[in-house]
Amino acid sequence: MSEDLLRVSDLRVSFRVGGLSARLAGRATEIEAVSGVSFTLQRGSTFALVGESGSGKTTLARTLNGLQPVRAGTILFEGQELQGLSNAALKPVRRRMPMMFQDPVGSLSPRLSVRSLLSEPFVIHGLSDRDLSAEVTRLLALVGLPRDFADRYPHQLSGGQARRVGVARAIALDPVLVVADEPTAGLDVSVQGEVLNLLNDLRDRMGLSMLIITHNLHVVRQIADRMAVMYLGRFVEQGETEAIFRAPHHPYTAALLSANPEPDPDRVHQRITLPADVPSLLARPSGCEFHTRCPQAQRRCAVDVPAPVAVGNSRLTCHFPLNT
Amino acid sequence: MTVLEVKNLNVAFHTESGRLEALKQVSFSVPANRSVGVVGESGCGKSTLINAILGLLADNGEITSGEIIFEGDQDLARLGPTAMRGLRGQSIATVFQDPMGALNPVLSVGRQMRDIQYRSGLSKRDKDARSVAMLRKVRIPDPESRLTQFPHEFSGGMKQRIAIAMALMMEPALLIADEPTTALDATLEVATIELLKDLQRDIGCSVLFISHHLGVIAELCDEMIVMYAGEVVESGTTREIFHDARHPYTQKLLACDPARLSQRVARLPTIAGTLPDLRRRPSGCVFQPRCDRADAQCLTTPPNAPIGGSHIAHCWHADVSLGAMSA
Numbered sequence: 001m002s003e004d005l006l007r008v009s010d011l012r013v014s015f016r017v018g019g020l021s022a023r024l025a026g027r028a029t030e031i032e033a034v035s036g037v038s039f040t041l042q043r044g045s046t047f048a049l050v051g052e053s054g055s056g057k058t059t060l061a062r063t064l065n066g067l068q069p070v071r072a073g074t075i076l077f078e079g080q081e082l083q084g085l086s087n088a089a090l091k092p093v094r095r096r097m098p099m100m101f102q103d104p105v106g107s108l109s110p111r112l113s114v115r116s117l118l119s120e121p122f123v124i125h126g127l128s129d130r131d132l133s134a135e136v137t138r139l140l141a142l143v144g145l146p147r148d149f150a151d152r153y154p155h156q157l158s159g160g161q162a163r164r165v166g167v168a169r170a171i172a173l174d175p176v177l178v179v180a181d182e183p184t185a186g187l188d189v190s191v192q193g194e195v196l197n198l199l200n201d202l203r204d205r206m207g208l209s210m211l212i213i214t215h216n217l218h219v220v221r222q223i224a225d226r227m228a229v230m231y232l233g234r235f236v237e238q239g240e241t242e243a244i245f246r247a248p249h250h251p252y253t254a255a256l257l258s259a260n261p262e263p264d265p266d267r268v269h270q271r272i273t274l275p276a277d278v279p280s281l282l283a284r285p286s287g288c289e290f291h292t293r294c295p296q297a298q299r300r301c302a303v304d305v306p307a308p309v310a311v312g313n314s315r316l317t318c319h320f321p322l323n324t
Numbered sequence: 325m326t327v328l329e330v331k332n333l334n335v336a337f338h339t340e341s342g343r344l345e346a347l348k349q350v351s352f353s354v355p356a357n358r359s360v361g362v363v364g365e366s367g368c369g370k371s372t373l374i375n376a377i378l379g380l381l382a383d384n385g386e387i388t389s390g391e392i393i394f395e396g397d398q399d400l401a402r403l404g405p406t407a408m409r410g411l412r413g414q415s416i417a418t419v420f421q422d423p424m425g426a427l428n429p430v431l432s433v434g435r436q437m438r439d440i441q442y443r444s445g446l447s448k449r450d451k452d453a454r455s456v457a458m459l460r461k462v463r464i465p466d467p468e469s470r471l472t473q474f475p476h477e478f479s480g481g482m483k484q485r486i487a488i489a490m491a492l493m494m495e496p497a498l499l500i501a502d503e504p505t506t507a508l509d510a511t512l513e514v515a516t517i518e519l520l521k522d523l524q525r526d527i528g529c530s531v532l533f534i535s536h537h538l539g540v541i542a543e544l545c546d547e548m549i550v551m552y553a554g555e556v557v558e559s560g561t562t563r564e565i566f567h568d569a570r571h572p573y574t575q576k577l578l579a580c581d582p583a584r585l586s587q588r589v590a591r592l593p594t595i596a597g598t599l600p601d602l603r604r605r606p607s608g609c610v611f612q613p614r615c616d617r618a619d620a621q622c623l624t625t626p627p628n629a630p631i632g633g634s635h636i637a638h639c640w641h642a643d644v645s646l647g648a649m650s651a
């Protein structure tokens with residue numbers, strides 16, 4: 001249980017942006033979408049990644065899967081370094097670390113029937129000698145879709161049904177770590193419960209580990225042992241989920257958790273509202289990068305970069321942590 | 325005034341394995357200046373409903389009967405494709421479930437935002453200025469320099485926000501939004517709800533809003549309808565539904581919301597059973613195969629029970645209130 005399955009150290013990923021004119025004008029032409037991220041994921045555990053839209057969560061997940069080149073840092077998965085591996089060398093890795101993409105319908109090729117979509121992982125990995133129709137039936141049952149859905153095409157599925165097909169594809173082979181980007185977006189609360197119970201079962205039965213990206217904080221609380229909060233490509237706080245929900249230490253985490261909409265029309269919310277101006281990755285703020293929006297900020301926040309500190313079991317970067 | 329009135333709408337899809345009744349006798353209305361929420365199990369027909377309203381049903385789908393009255397005088401169920409396209413570009417704006425599909429991958433975001441302002445008569449420069457202002461409203465950082473970027477250069481939530489910005493730029497009479505906040509973090513989600521409320525006040529539009537996030541519906545919508553297997557099983561004000569749900573499906577749906585759990589549980593609540601095969605609808609009440617309260621009458625006769633005022637629950641046992649369902 002305590003064995004490290006994945007160890008990511010000081011990972012950096014960047015994109016070139018802007019055309020020739022921007023480069024000639026001497027404007028920054030690279031953004032670091034993932035900017036020095038470190039964490040470990042233990043075998044059999046679930047790690048949730050939350051944070052601002054555009055903060056680099058998907059980029060981080062794609063990089064783990066070798067879909068985006070590493071600029072600096074290391075990714076150690078089952079003891080093997082992944083950065084810099086060729087596509088061919090990554091193939092067996094992807095079988096052990098399948099990824100579910102953010103966009104449910106768009107990530108399924110429109111021309112392939114559900115049957116072909118579910119057979120594809122076997123074909124790609126040279127396992128077409130298996131009884132594919134039995135595998136398809138098994139997978140459909142596993143994700144709670146009727147058998148005759150094998151003959152449907154993606155556009156004939158509702159958003160939730162497409163999502164279940166995505167789960168089925170991800171768990172088709174022999175995964176040890178499922179990287180799931182918004183695995184329950186577009187599902188109603190009951191089906192969402194089913195998918196999460198399914199993922200939890202697979203974790204218990206097959207010792208599956210999960211890295212889950214989600215904006216649904218209720219989901220995080222129900223499924224993740226540990227969580228990290230991202231802001232501008234960095235982890236501003238990481239630790240045990242329950243502890244963070246009970247007492248967030250970083251002001252951004254506190255604002256995020258306070259925003260969670262509740263199913264009660266008469267609820268009076270006590271929200272921490274953040275100023276709307278989201279900083280640009282092209283011009284990162286000085287000092288603590290959250291200081292431009294932080295309700296807690298003092299003068300020093302604009303100047304000094306906060307070093308990571310441990311508070312309780314959490315690690316965070318803030319000069320004036322809350323709830324200490 | 326009623327902006328949209330859907331009356332006894334039926335929609336069927338023709339598939340290789342038979343005819344599938346995706347919507348059955350759907351009726352509800354969207355009053356002026358109001359937001360109406362639509363909730364229901366994945367696959368219950370929410371997107372089909374929207375597509376039927378917009379004249380965008382897949383080729384194998386058709387409206388078999390019913391009316392969709394827009395602004396009191398036009399029946400959208402009978403409108404030709406050209407007239408429909410005109411309405412979609414002007415008085416009805418939409419934000420689709422899949423923001424990736426809503427944006428053209430080969431055109432820059434700025435170009436797409438300029439294109440939808442073709443009616444405005446503004447210069448290119450002024451159009452761009454409006455686009456930038458709108459992108460700023462939906463909190464896209466550096467909007468000026470991002471106009472030249474292409475959709476794949478934005479994160480999932482950014483694409484969703486761009487789609488919302490484009491819909492708002494049209495200043496429509498009716499905004500139809502299918503899961504517009506799923507890719508947004510909680511702070512942005514709340515900000516988007518506020519933005520929609522402001523917009524409603526400023527330009528006086530109505531909103532038809534689909535979401536699985538019950539908290540978002542509770543915050544944004546005045547009224548809501550609950551769908552199950554292509555039928556409206558309950559409708560009323562948002563308060564009536566959240567505090568006094570009467571249909572067993574609604575009660576179960578609300579009980580499944582993890583927002584109601586204050587700590588981690590071993591198994592999340594779910595609704596036992598699956599949606600019925602829409603090619604063979606059950607007799608009597610459509611929820612009867614999964615309902616704990618079903619009796620002989622439920623198995624044979626489709627129910628209809630007004631609770632009072634605008635609150636309607638299609639259930640023979642709608643007198644059973646569970647009290648306030650929300651935490």
Ligand SMILES: Nc1ncnc2c1ncn2[C@@H]1O[C@H](COP(=O)(O)OP(=O)(O)OP(=O)(O)O)[C@@H](O)[C@H]1O
Binds near residue numbers: 059
């Ligand atoms: N292919 C690309 N080219 C240029 N910039 C990119 C590219 N992909 C992502 N980015 C930028 O990198 C940043 C991080 O994007 P990413 O998709 O990782 O965010 P995210 O945290 O997953 O957001 P969301 O919650 O909205 O999905 C954003 O500023 C985005 O615009």
Ligand SMILES: Nc1ncnc2c1ncn2[C@@H]1O[C@H](COP(=O)(O)OP(=O)(O)OP(=O)(O)O)[C@@H](O)[C@H]1O
Binds near residue numbers: 346382
């Ligand atoms: N073109 C089609 N051909 C056949 N069946 C279809 C087609 N489009 C949708 N369906 C079916 O109609 C039903 C309703 O689908 P719809 O997409 O409207 O559901 P939804 O309520 O929007 O679900 P979700 O919440 O998962 O998005 C589903 O059972 C779906 O499989």
Ligand code: SF4
Binds near residue numbers: 290
């Ligand atoms: S360091 Fe300062 S600005 Fe940054 S989060 Fe903490 S209090 Fe806020």
Ligand SMILES: [Mg+2]
Binds near residue numbers: 181481
């Ligand atoms: Mg993302």
Ligand SMILES: [Mg+2]
Binds near residue numbers: 158159371372421502
């Ligand atoms: Mg849908």
